[in-house]
Amino acid sequence: MTDVYSDVVQFRGTHGEFGFFQGKKLLSSPILSYREIQWGPRKERHFIIDPEGFTQIIKSIAPGILEEIHGLAEALKIEMNDAIQLFSGYYLEYVRSGCSVYADKDYMVRNYDSHPRSYEGRYLFYQPTDAGYATIGPSMQITGRIDGMNEKGLVMAYNFTHRKKSADGFLCNMIGRLILETCGNVEEAVDLLKEIPHRHSFSYILLDPAGEPHVVEASPRKVAVRRSSVCTNHFHLLDDENRYRQEDSRRREEIIQREQQYVTNPYQAFQVMNNPAYDVYSDKYDAAAGTLHTSVYFPKEMQAWYAIGPDRPPVIFDFQKWLEGKDTPVSRVRGKIDYPEGFANMA
Template identity: 55%
Template sequence: MKRVHSDIVQFRGSHYDFGQMQGELLKKSVILANRQKQRTASSRHLIIDEQRAKNILQTLAPRVWEEINGLADALNWSLHDAIREFGGYYLEYTRSGCSIYTESDFMVRNYDSSPQGYEGRLALYQPTDGGFATIGPTMQITGRTDGMNEKGLVMGYNFINRRNSEDGFICNMIGRLILENCATIDDAVDLLEELPHRRSFSYVLLDRTGKSVVVEASPRSVVVRESAVSTNHFELLVEENRYQIDDSRRREEAMLKQQQNKIDAYSAFRLLNDSNQGVFSTKYSTASGTLHTASYFPRNLEIGFAIGPDRLPLMLDFDKWLQGERLYAKRINGNIDTHFPFAHMAEL
């Protein structure tokens, strides 16, 4: 078992200042050096039109654009490099797994991916220049793998397919834009219909009304269905699915079976986090092993977070943090059974 941690990052202020703060943290981290090693010759050229990416960001994500500028200044990078690394537009994204279970008052989510791309950061951010306060794990620094905002909107996504991609935002930046700009499911669906999508993903949404939907989004179409579980296949846009979805179906069935019993939040967390329940994944060699399990409670704005299997979640009160209290926790620790190195902990 490998000892793994996730740092808790807290910030209140403008997006530009948030970017600068994160840039200073990155100077002390191995994340960016590892990213350079991971980047292949082809992926270096994935952003082929810097001006187009800049125009899209300034139009649809102007505050995140300020954050990227802050990162660039702190790191002494060109905007070209900062857009490529942090812009979340027209970039490569490795395949992943992920399972999500919701009831009317909570969402539990397994984030399944490669340790070599995991950043190990849980960010709490309260902007002073517009946008909703958010809490969630980071991906490519500016993006989010899942999370919740001050309005009680909860978001998680599931990878579907990399084939037939087009110009557009990738999942983690789309997740950030949802959380920072949308108060309700309806708001989020409207945004998902407006944004250009790079890849095919499902976006699972829950808000304070207790409604939960799965938005199936591809570069070609966006459709909505009501559902309480989601794995790695579409139910409506079936032509976008991969050829092999047996494991996705298996995890879905395990959750649907439990859903019939209307289980509580702790039981749902155990369903996804326990190694013997059939949902937690150890497929780290195929970039689809479970890295963290998160539970979100939109009505009281609490979250639970655990790294690795068979853990009790660390509970965090986001509502108290929004009122000005600072979290005393600095780091979340866990154990994961893999020989692969983590991008935020050691040189790859």
């Protein structure tokens, strides 16, 4: 087992200030240098950007994020086009992953499955002072979010379906950030998902204090919405968009549906996902499908749980108190995974 950790980052201020703050921290972090190694010769061929297209779209949805990227560029002393390539989540390729989600009327519990070396190990609290909702959750590509909750109690997570027949558009992590920063409820999030361009095919699972979980199946061609409490890595409505092999995704879905009907509290629901004995938690790290974190969000209580690795008690964050100005004393969340290498934030 390898010791791993996520750094907890807390910030209140404008998007430009937040970008500069993150950029300064990245100067002493191995995250960006490791990403360059990951991309290698594929960078210019696959990580194609359209700065004008991205700028036009992001200004109409969340202009603050553009200011955040400006701040990152300034701190890192790089050109804006390079910063857009690194941080915009627009037009880029995506490493495939697994992931499983269960949503009750009062909470959402989620396993994020991917490759350890693609995981940034950053858990962020951010309260913008210029525009947009305050958010909590783990990051991807610095500016994007893997899952999370905003100050309105809107919770978001996503699951990979496939990247065949990709098109110009946003990656899942930036879409997740846009949902959390600009949408106040499930209905607004559904409308956004119907409007923005999608790079690949993903399911977006949404929950707000009203307590009705929705799954939005989104591909570059179609978007469909269903009410459901369980989601893994295949579509139900857009069946023609599914991958050829769905056995493991359907297996996890059946286990979650069976086991969650017997749970009587959120911690039991968390254990179904986090305890390997239930066979939902995955150790397939070499296949970019091993569970890296299990998170739980409570939209009414405004709390978040977060655990790294299997069979771990979650760290509990009180987001409501943080919104009221009381910082969390937690600076790092630690865990263990059955893989010889650590996360991208670890030297």
